Amino acid sequence: MKLILLGAPGAGKGTQAEILGNHLHIPTISTGNILREAIKNKTEIGLKAKEYTESGRLVPDDVIIGIIRERLSQDDCRNGYILDGVPRTLAQAKSMEDAGLTVDAAVSIEVSDEEIMQRMAGRRVCQKCGSSYHVVSKPPRKEGICDVCGGPLVQRSDDAPETVKARLQIYHTETEPLKGFYEARGKLKMVANQGSIEGTTRAILEALGIS
Secondary structure (H helix, E strand, O other): OEEEEEOOOOOOOHHHHHHHHHHHOOOEEEEEHHHHHHOOOOOOHHHHHHHHHHOOOOOOHHHHHHHHHHOOHHHHHHHOOOEEOOOHHHHHHHHHHOOOOOOEEEEEEEEHHHHHHHHHHEEEEEEEOOOOOEEOOOOOOOOOOOOOOEEEEEEEEEEEHHHHHHHHHHHHHOOOOOOHHHHHHHOEEEEEEOOHHHHHHHHHHHHHOOO
């Protein structure tokens, strides 16, 4: 199964992608992670991306799509994948479609802006491996320490209230229109926030017709 997870920043896309990937035995493809990996491995497209990131510019869509295509051609993606963090705009979605990067469903996790603000205040991220936690809904076994690699957990600067408001505004303007894009193709699955990680996972699996 080939999936895209949609939702506002803090809606739980990364957490649900990890759970769904384990359940379906398919990899989760995070744009940020594969971008860093391509740069580290010095692939042709990775070197192009490096030019932009080192100069503080946004990596253009054609480079992002190239890196995604490069990653999806690997053996572990033959039975499907979950895309997390891409597409972010209608232009990216259209570019992906033109490049033959198709999906079976786009799952939109619906969470109100008010709850997003509350969630982000408690979010913590591992400084070393990027694993995500929440002080209330997904605390680490040991406070301030990552369960996965033992790295320190920090609050990201973009989780500050003023930044979250700005990110939500960008989401509503640039990314939310993707729901209409996938709805028109009969691929949109709307999932209301269930109040718990487990409840939301069950709702997603139900929407996808998976037990």
